[in-house]
Structures are given as C-alpha cells and as structure tokens.
C-alpha cells in the first residue's frame with residue numbers, strides 16, 4: 001500500500017522561512033519522491049479558533065497560503081490541496097474523538113499552553129481553541145496519514161493524535177492509522193529563529209519573519225536588521241558566531257559550505273563587518289526566494305485558477321474523508337441504515 005502524507009497550516013498570514021524549512025521543504029521532497037499520496041490542508045477552521053472575529057482576514061489568508069504553496073512547488077498533479085472547512089466529515093470525526101480526550105489532557109498540551117499565554121483571549125479561552133488538537137487529529141486521520149512533516153512545536157499535536165488513534169482502535173477496532181511526525185534533521189530548521197534573535201522562533205504572531213512573498217527590497221531591509229553579536233562593534237573586533245542569527249541562517253540556507261566556513265573564521269578572528277556578512281546572506285536568500293516570488297506573483301494574479309485547484313483538491317479530499325467516516329461509523333455501531 002502506498003504511504004499517505006498529510007500536513008497543513010493555519011491561514012493566519014502568509015508563509016515565512018520558518019514554515020519553509022520546518023515543513024514545506026520536507027513536503028516537497030516527499031511529494032517529488034513519488035512514494036506518497038500527499039494531502040496538504042489549509043486549516044481555516046483552526047485559524048478561526050483565534051480569529052473568529054476576523055472572517056474576512058481568514059478568507060484572504062486562505063488565498064495567500066494557497067499562492068505560497070503553489071509558488072514553492074507543491075504540485076496539484078501530485079498533491080491534493082484542500083480546505084478544512086469544506087470537508088464536513090472532519091467536524092463529525094472531531095465530535096467522536098472528543099470523547100476520547102479529557103479536558104485535563106487538553107490543558108496540559110505544552111504548545112496550546114504557550115499559545116494561550118501569547119494570545120490575548122480577554123474574557124477566556126474559546127472552547128474551539130482548546131480542542132483544536134482534537135480537530136487536528138481529525139485532519140490527520142481522515143486520510144489515514146502515515147507521515148506528518150512539521151516543525152518541532154507540533155510534536156505535542158502529533159502525540160495527541162497518536163493517543164486518540166490508539167484509544168479509538170482499542171475500543172472500536174483497528175480502523176485508524178497511527179501517524180509519525182517528520183521533523184527536519186537539523187536543529188535550526190526544526191525551530192528557525194526570527195530575525196530578532198535566536199531565542200525567538202520565527203512566527204507570524206511575533207512579527208519577526210521573512211515572508212516568501214517579501215520583495216527584494218523588503219528582504220534586504222530585514223536582513224540588514226538581523227540580530228548579530230552585540231559585542232561586535234568595530235569591523236576589526238573579533239565577533240561571535242554562536243547565537244548570531246545571520247550565521248544561523250547561513251548554516252540553514254547556504255549551499256557553499258567552504259565559503260561559509262571561511263566567513264565564520266574571518267568573523268571570529270576580526271576584520272569582517274556585519275554588513276558584508278549580511279549582504280552575502282541577502283544573496284543566498286534572494287537566490288532561493290526570487291523564483292518563488294516570481295511564481296507567486298503569477299498565481300496571485302489569477303485567483304480563478306487558484307480556487308479551481310483548491311476546489312478539485314477539496315473534492316478528492318471529501319471522497320477520501322467519506323470513506324474513512326463510513327468505516328468509523330460502522331466501527332462505532334452508528335451506521336444504522338447501512
């Protein structure tokens with residue numbers, strides 16, 4: 001049997017370099033390996049859990065994320081691109097899975113805890129937000145995914161899904177597949193820092209990102225702002241490369257390892273200015289982003305084509321989801337009329 005891959009993103013903004021190295025790059029490699037039936041979902045229900053007062057923004061972001069996907073090379077001929085809210089079986093699966101998870105277990109989820117702290121929920125955490133890890137289990141299991149390429153912060157979500165699958169299968173019989181998370185091999189890509197320093201993860205909500213859609217001038221300005229070694233004042237001073245975000249990015253995105261090793265040596269010795277290293281990083285990033293940016297502009301100018309791709313993908317996802325739902329209902333003995 002062919003293996004199945006599922007991932008996705010919540011459309012709360014455009015995608016950035018953290019998404020790229022954390023999971024997009026793995027998705028594209030696996031898509032092109034031909035060994036996986038790939039599904040990539042735009043999780044708009046999840047985006048609404050903390051943005052329910054901004055439906056227009058969520059709608060706009062679904063389109064932005066779709067353009068990012070197509071621009072980086074997710075190929076609708078090989079990958080099923082779909083929209084979460086238009087797959088009603090997911091809502092039904094979520095309801096059934098809710099019985100398998102305690103409230104205490106949801107409150108212990110470390111990623112959810114961190115997110116609750118960082119968001120301003122004012123009058124309290126919406127129930128929908130607290131249960132989004134359960135809805136994510138529905139997203140992963142509707143297509144019986146074996147592999148889920150994600151960044152490190154998603155590991156608690158995959159673990160939650162695995163627990164639900166084990167619980168479901170032990171009570172109702174072997175229907176669901178227990179997924180494996182696939183995280184990047186190098187530590188910096190699992191949790192790419194933002195431009196403000198190595199202690200912050202690049203994240204939409206922290207406003208410290210370089211976006212796939214950023215034009216060359218914006219990219220140059222952001223690279224110029226990047227955190228380096230605050231003790232490196234004069235060009236002739238020796239500089240530190242540990243905790244220096246510019247070198248962290250060169251390790252992640254650079255391809256000329258000999259050149260990077262030389263720059264590191266020179267920087268540590270003294271005599272290499274931040275601006276020179278930043279200009280080199282700009283070139284490295286622009287080489288990656290320029291073709292993505294160009295393809296993105298083409299898709300952004302043709303919304304009808306983008307929506308058609310999403311419509312076809314969502315139709316296929318619904319077929320797969322309906323089949324899984326029938327098995328789930330039969331296993332749960334609620335398939336009364338069949």
Ligand code: ATP
Nearest residue numbers: 010018019022150151190191192201202203204205
């Ligand atoms: P938000 O600020 O809304 O939480 P985000 O930028 O953290 O947004 P998510 O939508 O939470 O992005 O994450 C989508 C996917 O991208 C997940 O698989 C996540 O692990 C991965 N990801 C996000 N940011 C990074 C990062 N800085 N490094 C590596 N992977 C990342």
Ligand code: MG
Nearest residue numbers: 115153203204
């Ligand atoms: Mg996040």
